[in-house]
Amino acid sequence: MLELRLPKKTPPGAEQADPPGTAAELDPSLAAPAEDAPPAREVVRAHGINFFYGQHQVLFNVEVTAYEREILALIGPSGCGKSTFLRTLNRMNDTIPGARLEGEVLITGQNIYAPGTDVIGLRRRVGMIFQRSNPFPFSIAENVAYGLKVNGLAKKKGEQADVVERCLRATGLWDEVKDRLNKPALALSGGQQQRLCIARALAIEPEILLMDEPASALDPIATGRIEELALELKEKYTIVIVTHNLQQAARISDRTSFFLMGRLVESGRTQAMFTNPQRKETEDYITGRFG
Amino acid sequence: MSATASSLVRVEQAHWGDRVYSWALRLIAALVPLLIVAIGVELYRGSQPSRVAFGWHFLSSSAWDPVFGHFGAWPYIYGTLLTTVLALLIAAPLGVGTALFLAEMAPLWLRAPLGYLIELLAAVPSVVYGLWGIFVLAPWLQNSLEPWLTAHFGFLPFFQGAPYGVGFLAAGLILAVMTVPFIVGVAREVIAAVPVSQREAAYALSATHWDAIWDVVLPSARSGILGGIMLGMGRALGETMAVTMVIGNRPTVSASLLAPGYTLSSVIANELTEAMTQLHLSALREIGLVLFGITLVVNILARLFVWRVTRGIGKVI
Numbered sequence: 306m307l308e309l310r311l312p313k314k315t316p317p318g319a320e321q322a323d324p325p326g327t328a329a330e331l332d333p334s335l336a337a338p339a340e341d342a343p344p345a346r347e348v349v350r351a352h353g354i355n356f357f358y359g360q361h362q363v364l365f366n367v368e369v370t371a372y373e374r375e376i377l378a379l380i381g382p383s384g385c386g387k388s389t390f391l392r393t394l395n396r397m398n399d400t401i402p403g404a405r406l407e408g409e410v411l412i413t414g415q416n417i418y419a420p421g422t423d424v425i426g427l428r429r430r431v432g433m434i435f436q437r438s439n440p441f442p443f444s445i446a447e448n449v450a451y452g453l454k455v456n457g458l459a460k461k462k463g464e465q466a467d468v469v470e471r472c473l474r475a476t477g478l479w480d481e482v483k484d485r486l487n488k489p490a491l492a493l494s495g496g497q498q499q500r501l502c503i504a505r506a507l508a509i510e511p512e513i514l515l516m517d518e519p520a521s522a523l524d525p526i527a528t529g530r531i532e533e534l535a536l537e538l539k540e541k542y543t544i545v546i547v548t549h550n551l552q553q554a555a556r557i558s559d560r561t562s563f564f565l566m567g568r569l570v571e572s573g574r575t576q577a578m579f580t581n582p583q584r585k586e587t588e589d590y591i592t593g594r595f596g
Numbered sequence: 597m598s599a600t601a602s603s604l605v606r607v608e609q610a611h612w613g614d615r616v617y618s619w620a621l622r623l624i625a626a627l628v629p630l631l632i633v634a635i636g637v638e639l640y641r642g643s644q645p646s647r648v649a650f651g652w653h654f655l656s657s658s659a660w661d662p663v664f665g666h667f668g669a670w671p672y673i674y675g676t677l678l679t680t681v682l683a684l685l686i687a688a689p690l691g692v693g694t695a696l697f698l699a700e701m702a703p704l705w706l707r708a709p710l711g712y713l714i715e716l717l718a719a720v721p722s723v724v725y726g727l728w729g730i731f732v733l734a735p736w737l738q739n740s741l742e743p744w745l746t747a748h749f750g751f752l753p754f755f756q757g758a759p760y761g762v763g764f765l766a767a768g769l770i771l772a773v774m775t776v777p778f779i780v781g782v783a784r785e786v787i788a789a790v791p792v793s794q795r796e797a798a799y800a801l802s803a804t805h806w807d808a809i810w811d812v813v814l815p816s817a818r819s820g821i822l823g824g825i826m827l828g829m830g831r832a833l834g835e836t837m838a839v840t841m842v843i844g845n846r847p848t849v850s851a852s853l854l855a856p857g858y859t860l861s862s863v864i865a866n867e868l869t870e871a872m873t874q875l876h877l878s879a880l881r882e883i884g885l886v887l888f889g890i891t892l893v894v895n896i897l898a899r900l901f902v903w904r905v906t907r908g909i910g911k912v913i
């Protein structure tokens with residue numbers, strides 16, 4: 306079992322060992338998620354992450370922080386390690402043979418790579434949405450209820466139905482599917498499937514949602530709905546979203562981290578970063594000069 | 597101009613060669629199903645005297661008397677089905693479990709060598725299995741397992757009577773060993789074919805490895821695994837040599853697994869060379885026809901199952 310440690314109370318401005326280029330984070334007015342609000346709680350803090358697939362290093366000393374109830378966007382050209390980094394946050398990379406990580410990831414202050422960490426319990430707190438929607442070949446209701454089942458939650462039928470309804474409502478899917486809850490999930494459209502996957506992730510009440518290009522396989526309308534949904538979910542959850550779409554990052558995220566070739570180049574408030582990037586690489590990327 | 601013309605000719609020639617080649621291939625490909633049909637037709641025609649003499653009764657009668665010319669296939673059908681079911685009851689869980697271990701749990705360096713070893717089981721000649729059955733398995737059954745079974749489970753109809761060593765149980769065990777590699781081979785492939793995205797979906801919902809296997813991998817692979825089991829079943833139904841060596845060769849219809857029995861393939865192998873009368877010969881051919889029919893149906897079903905999975909149709913419940 307996971308040892309319970311009290312969350313480390315580090316105000317966002319007081320981070321040490323920041324790599325060059327995260328100047329925005331050093332300025333509390335830029336880093337704090339909401340102006341005039343008390344400093345938000347750090348929910349995710351990745352510190353000094355080096356990541357290897359076998360001998361091949363793909364992340365170099367990455368530092369990323371996400372605060373409570375914000376959307377943090379991870380951007381960067383293809384292959385720069387965004388997905389790899391995102392998957393370090395719920396230890397999804399554990400399943401890849403030969404993968405290795407150095408550094409630490411604190412989720413509300415606990416290092417999830419500490420020996421003896423309960424990885425299964427961790428994934429209950431940190432949900433994940435994948436690039437390609439991946440519903441199970443079960444019915445719609447069974448998909449949403451799967452997390453309850455494996456976690457031994459909501460054992461009674463009635464409770465389960467309540468959770469299914471609540472999650473489907475939260476993702477705006479309820480009215481579209483309420484008459485066919487027992488039909489196969491794979492018969493839904495791509496956008497509906499992706500929202501179903503989000504509903505499925507919500508059912509076990511995570512604190513953090515990781516989304517890896519959740520809309521990249523969807524048309525603009527379905528994409529819009531996912532974006533709206535992310536903005537609604539941010540009221541309750543901390544969201545870390547990987548996106549290729551800079552407009553999307555600008556539309557929905559509070560803060561953005563820009564990755565390049567496995568290194569974090571710059572992190573900061575999205576607006577500030579898009580209007581006034583601190584680093585030349587960032588500027589080149591967001592003005593479309595490469596990537 | 598002339599260059600163009602000659603290259604056109606060459607294209608035409610290549611075309612012609614292609615056509616010959618493609619027709620030759622089609623002919624060869626057509627030969628296989630034709631051969632199967634020819635075998636069926638031949639068995640059907642060859643069994644005419646027996647079919648006329650006994651009709652459908654042939655399938656349900658237990659008489660087998662070459663001297664007076666009474667023939668019925670029931671004990672052989674029974675023996676074939678019983679040993680096959682017995683073999684599958686043992687081999688299916690063993691094979692699927694082994695496949696799961698190989699595909700999901702074994703350390704990477706162990707997977708390939710272990711897989712080869714299991715495939716090697718399929719390459720051992722069946723007469724070798726038969727020898728092992730006679731010299732090792734049957735004595736062990738007679739002296740150890742069967743007395744133990746009658747002592748502890750003798751109240752069940754399956755474990756009654758004297759321990760002979762040879763019999764349904766021995767044949768079922770040998771067949772189980774022989775079918776395991778087929779089941780492992782297919783099951784391993786369909787398990788590995790379950791997309792990573794499905795497993796990751798389960799893990800992301802805080803499923804354990806076991807949850808993911810049980811809830812996601814096995815259901816998706818289910819019909820493919822069933823196909824593998826049926827392939828193994830096809831093998832068990834038709835296996836002759838090893839079974840003939842250990843089953844006891846006595847046409848018995850008995851619930852007891854300890855009793856000696858007989859199978860369709862064994863009776864053909866044993867009696868074909870000694871058959872004197874036309875009727876006896878044709879009865880053996882009818883037995884062949886029955887076996888042919890059963891294995892054909894089982895194999896077609898098995899292929900259909902495997903095909904459904906590899907085409908991804910099986911995944912959409």
Ligand SMILES: Nc1ncnc2c1ncn2[C@@H]1O[C@H](COP(=O)(O)OP(=O)(O)OP(=O)(O)O)[C@@H](O)[C@H]1O
Nearest residue numbers: 358363381382383384385386387388389390401549
């Ligand atoms: N399972 C793996 N085994 C080995 N190398 C991998 C694996 N997954 C990713 N990589 C490599 O790691 C690097 C980073 O990949 P990653 O998928 O994290 O990039 P990404 O930023 O998400 O790219 P994209 O925007 O195209 O999704 C790439 O060079 C990739 O080839």
Ligand SMILES: [Mg+2]
Nearest residue numbers: 387388389517
């Ligand atoms: Mg990616």
